[in-house]
Amino acid sequence: MSKNYSRAIHWFRRDLRLTDNTALEASLQESDQVIPFYLLSNWTKEHLWTGPKRQQFLCECLESLAKNIKHLGGSLILRQGDALEELGKLAKESNADAIFLNQDVDPFGKETEQALSRLCDELGIAFHSFKDAALHGPDEVLKGDGSPYRVYTPYSKPWLALEKAKPKGKPRSIATPAGLASEKLPSLDTWNLKLDGMETLPGGEKAARARMKAAVSERIETYEKYRDVPSAPGTSRLSQDLRWGTISVRELFHRAKECRSQQYLKELAWREFYFTILHHFPEVLELEFNKDWRGLPWDEPDEKFEAWKKGQTGFPIIDAGIRELLATGFMHNRVRMVVAMFLTKDLHIDWRLGEQFFMQHLVDGEIAANNGGWQWSAGTGADAAPYFRIQNPWSQTKSHDAKGLYIRKWVPELADVPEKALLAPPENGQPIAPGYVIPIVDHSHERLLTLARFKKHREEQR
Ligand SMILES: Cc1cc2nc3c(=O)[nH]c(=O)nc-3n(C[C@H](O)[C@H](O)[C@H](O)COP(=O)(O)OP(=O)(O)OC[C@H]3O[C@@H](n4cnc5c(N)ncnc54)[C@H](O)[C@@H]3O)c2cc1C
Structure with missing residues (x-):
């Protein structure tokens, strides 16, 4: 049976697999030949929304994808630069008559899809997008x-x-036209990045x-x-x-x-x-979801923010969480909540700074979930924790890591301290263990400041 298209491009973005890939499957059904395509971004300095571990994971995913496509007889074509320019060029070079993709879930990806759909109209080729993520x-x-x-x-x-x-299943074969130029598979050098910390989980299907x-x-x-x-x-x-x-x-x-x-x-x-x-509500990327809290004052980032970013706050559960993140590119969900609430409610630092820091370190950095998690913790988001429900890092430790197993794994200075020393602030201003920091704030005091700040803001809005 003849197919609708002779050559289609499938643009891989956040769908780096062959199994049950909606747009890929459709492109293979509707087209004699398919060009599996990935666009490498061409920034080469520190990026606000990603970092070395996330990019390393991406490199491994692309390597695995290229290998799997080759195994089915096709080849992954990589180009670097602006999406519309590169896709336009590739479509012309290859005489493609359609572009297929799976829809993105964030506003940046969606904007590109709309522009690409207009470009396809101009080029006189078909554009097909699918729900997949x-x-x-x-x-x-x-x-x-x-x-x-x-x-x-x-x-x-x-x-x-x-x-x-x-x-659905996995395609049986992919026929890619020969002779198309491709960049080589990326490495961290592509973005001038260097890996730090421990190895992350391996990437790829x-x-x-x-x-x-x-x-x-x-x-x-x-x-x-x-x-x-x-x-x-x-x-x-x-x-x-x-x-x-x-x-x-x-x-x-x-x-x-x-x-x-x-x-x-x-x-x-x-x-x-x-x-x-x-x-x-795409405005959540800039503003508090709950309009009541827009304009709420935050403190300037200072040395306490720096201590938080290094896992040097003197609060064992907070330091363990940040150190897990720095080492592995992951942090447990319960700890993400405690760490985020500590930054916003104990240090009074703007959730947007924490949101950005997480995106630079998390391998799973997902704009929607990260923004949602940060606004939840700050008390400003959709269905957020109410501002007066402020988690106490010491009692959170008691409920979720009473024996200190998680803390001791990530904060070796605390390996030998008795359990109960991890469950309450140290007395007499002494560190919990030699070489470990004295808590940089008093939780009870900061909690009252936060309550007063939110209350004052609410009254001023009336
Ligand atoms: C401040 C903060 C920032 C966060 N940033 C991210 C992020 O950038 N990317 C991300 O995927 N998750 C984020 N989360 C949600 C959650 O922490 C992670 O999804 C979870 O820790 C991932 O581990 P898991 O796969 O073992 O999750 P599991 O507990 O096994 O959950 C299964 C899946 O459900 C989804 N999920 C679970 N909890 C949530 C949640 N609260 N919100 C949205 N999705 C959820 C994830 O896709 C997860 O893989 C954040 C949470 C907070 C509090």
Whole structure:
């Protein structure tokens, strides 16, 4: 049967896999030949929204993707520069008659899609875009009056109830036209970056699928019990794979559903709740979601912010979290909340600075979830913790790391201190252990300052 197109470009972006890839599958069905394409960004200095670990992970994902495509007979074409320029050039050079892609979930990617669709019109070629990164798009789960939900629980109910698409398989072959020039696979040198800290999890579809299988067989059934224990391997550790698309969320959802952990499925709903918030309220990238808190004063970043960034605050749970992040590019969710709340409520530093710092270090850095998590912790976001509910880092340690297993792993200075020394501020202004910092603030005092600051701001708005 003849196909609609003779040559199509599939533009890989946050869908770096062959299995159950919606747009790739469609391009292969509709076109005789497919050009698998990836565009390398050409910035070469420190980037506000990414860093060495994230880029290293990306390099490994691309290496694996190129290998897998080759195995099916095709070849991954890499170019570097501006997306529209490079895609326009490639379309002309290759006589492509269509461009396929999976839709992005953040405003920057969406803007490029709109511009690309216009370019395709100008070039007289077809443009096809597909939902792939989420189970439900931002307009699929809306209130009765058609407006978006602003609160998670009422969003999650229809989200969970909606039928979910089933995953498809993997293509059998890819025929790529010969003779197209390609950049070589990137390395950190491409962006003048150097890796620091320990190694991160390996990138690529094979490694991601192994992690997914391990999560399904070992972690998801007991997820509810261990998800809040940062020292346990209690969560799925799949966030970087969902971010880069090395696994399909459809496949993960259906596999996880078999484990009967409703709590785990609800986490996937949080991910899509934040996609929906970012889609309908893109201003959250600049402003507080809750208008009541816009213009709330924050302190200038000072030496305390520097101490926080190094994991040198004298609060063991905070320092352990930041050191885990610096070493591995990951931080446990419970600790992310405590660390973010500490920056905003104990140090009174603007959540936007913490948001940016996380994006530069997290391998799973996802604009929507990161913004949502930071605004939640700051008390300014959609369905956020109310400003007066301020987590106490010492009692959070007692609830989630009472034996200090997580803390001792990441803060070796505290390896030999008794458990109870990790659960309350040290007395007499002495450090908890030789060589460890004295707490840089008094939590009880800073808590009162935060309450007063939020209250004053609210009164001034009236
Ligand atoms: C301040 C802050 C910043 C965060 N930044 C990010 C980020 O940049 N990228 C990111 O993927 N997650 C972020 N999160 C959410 C959460 O911490 C991570 O998704 C989770 O720790 C990843 O580990 P896991 O894959 O083992 O998660 P699991 O607990 O196994 O959860 C399964 C999946 O559900 C999703 N998920 C779980 N919790 C959340 C949540 N609260 N919000 C959105 N999605 C969720 C993730 O995709 C995750 O992989 C942030 C949370 C906070 C408090």
